[in-house]
Amino acid sequence: MALVDTFGARARRQLLGSVPVTVGLVILGALIAVCALAYWIAPYNPTRAVGGINEPPSLAHLFGTTGQGQDVLSQFLYGGQNTLWVAFTIAVLTTLIALVVALTSAYFRGWADDTLTLVTNVFLVIPGLPLVVVLAAFLPPGSFTIIIVLTLTGWAFGARLFRSQALTLREREFIAAAEDVGESRWRIVAIELLPNMGSVVAAYFVNQVIFAITAQASLEFLGLGNGGQVTWGTMLFWAQNTSALIRGAWWTFVVPGMAIALTAFSLALINNAVDELGNPRLRADRLLRRAGIRKSSASLMTPVKRND
């Protein structure tokens, strides 16, 4: 599609042009790749006791073993699968819900807007973590519960964000022009309004993945996940339960902890460039740096650079 082309061309140039983004993409890509290949590259079954209790890293067990004798490397690889798909699913769902709510509210306004804003506000003021804990305690533990709980509690802020963006876009004359030629309403929303929100949506999505990974890990760490399933969060839960910290078995919690931190870190790096797509100020700064000028645009003093 032509639309994707231009947006894509600009995005490619900006995303691939900067070092942090490349680093972020490489880290994230590597994490996803090794987790996806877990079935082939994991040395052991992640749920079986295949070694001694709390064995430090060795050639047989590169990342050591857990308090129950499972191989930490295998757990890290299989656990990543579960953690990442759940996180991305939550991010996709919350972004979609937020978009539908925001676009409906911003385009149709009137009572639709009033109702949806009220619902959004209610979800915003509900204290997140306690609700999550209560819901997770009532529903059967597992990935689906976590997806439902975090989706329900995670979409409201995005709806607020997108609504304000959509409201300003709605006032632009090209929307009035599309109405004037008689375009149908859903077409105006989907084809004229939505694509212009690309960078905000992308930035929000990346942030939601970070939110989902950390929130999911916290829930599982609190024991609200399915303890029998291997994820980065349950790895932390079991490390805590087997007193890994007291016994000095650092590899059992550093590995999943680092995995979570690295994923969030790589996403944050990527977000940096996505931000730049929507923020001309950041872009201007980068262009100035490229032209060899150190001063940031925040100094509000036009730089002088003589070519001679």
Added chain:
Amino acid sequence: MTETPALEIAHLSVGYAGENGTIPAVDDVSFSIAPGEFVGLAGESGCGKSTIAQSILRLLRAPGVITGGAIRICGNDMLTLDDDSVRRLRWSTASIVLQNSLTSLNPVKRIAWQLQEALDRGKASGAARRTPAELLEMVDIDPSRLTAFPHELSGGQRQRVVIAMALALEPALVILDEPTTALDVIVQQEIFVTVKALQKRMGFAVLLITHDLPLLFEVADRIAVMKDGKLVETASVVQFREHPQHPYSRMLMGATPRLDFDHAPPPKPASPAAPVLETEHLTKTYGDAWFQGSALVAVDDVKLRVAPREIVAIVGASGSGKSTLGRIVTGLIRPSSGKILVDGQPPVPVSQRRKGQSRAAQMVFQDVYGSLNPLHTIGHHLLRAVLCAPGGMGKKEAEARVAGLLTEVGLTPPASFLDRRPHELSGGQRQRVGLARALAASPRLLVADEPVSMLDVSIRRDILSLIARLRDEQGVAVLYITHDVVSAGYIADRIVVMHRGKIVEEGPSLAVLANPRHDYTRRLIAAVPGGIVPADKAVLQPAN
């Protein structure tokens, strides 16, 4: 002894850092302004005139970079001084007034506080102290407005406040960057009367950036003309008016529409055909008088008739309700009360439109940058308009129709425009696309809301001629909404003057302009820079 010039620019080059190196915007420009002199810098959009204005105080935003040359304000070299010294020179030695007064003022602080802030910057220098009240009086605003917030003032008053701030520390140079472009002609005239009077009293030098040559003829001593980042001509106003040297200057001079009162066409007899637009007691109010005490009446009891093939101009200042009227006619806004018939039918409100319905009135928008979706191609915009129009065309037919529309509005060859996006087109080309889109449904009436006000002077006449030609060839009637009486006289058969939601005067164009009956129309005509007949003598030059 030669005086130090208030501003001296030597071989200045400014560029914008881009993906592939720095793109030059201003190239080797030199000129100077003597103390107390009023210099106008004219040129079309993109010529680099605003870039110069903002570079002088080093206010140009990133990614702007000054790449060479020198700027001296009263002998201070702005490009070699450190940041703190440059900051000290701002306001006290030179100041700038920007186009949009709404963004220059802090919306949450009272006027008095903001004026005091500007005054406080001069504490150290021990200059003669003034008070905010004195500053307001200086620009002819009642000091009782000191406690007002910016949004409580009109656009003209806000711009006066900004000018007062700029003059607070009695700088030697004031840069006015399109200060009145967003304002009405009457307000513009009043503001420049004030500025000229203050200049005479305080003796500061002025650099006025504008695209409006007739305005410069009235207020400036000297004119500099820029094109594509280069200065093409500098001359005194008298010299420039008599003999513009550069071909581009001559082209600019010739681009201003002139009215020919001697060859006024005989007024057409009232057309016997059914009118394409007919309104009676049309009223639109905003807000609710019941709950809020007073409602804003945007359109007040309007009776209007447009015959087929007629161009009717609705002239008025901003806030006169002319745009609201236009949007009611196309159905984008619903009237509060009154009767309106477009081609015998009330306009279909936006929410009830269906594909393929006939559309009697279509809109041409003002904002050539905002009225096309930046992500879609020109082909997409027109194809959608054609597919939504009555007729139920197949894909092949529709594509042929799009090509036909592009040819009609003078974008040839059509194939070369189909895959372009709005940002690859010039302002004039964009407005042509807007016209083609409006024509897609073969409407009987075009509502053109300020279609040329955002375009450069040199292309305004082309677009107006195109609209006139479309009337002749397609037989559409046109409702031309504008604040510019000259262009209205140039294109329209009839002029309708609106003031505060009411029609105050209407009649054949040249008759209205030559013999305005209503007081408001007279003021509107008197405020046109240079007068509506270019040979008019300057009214703003202070008599010495």
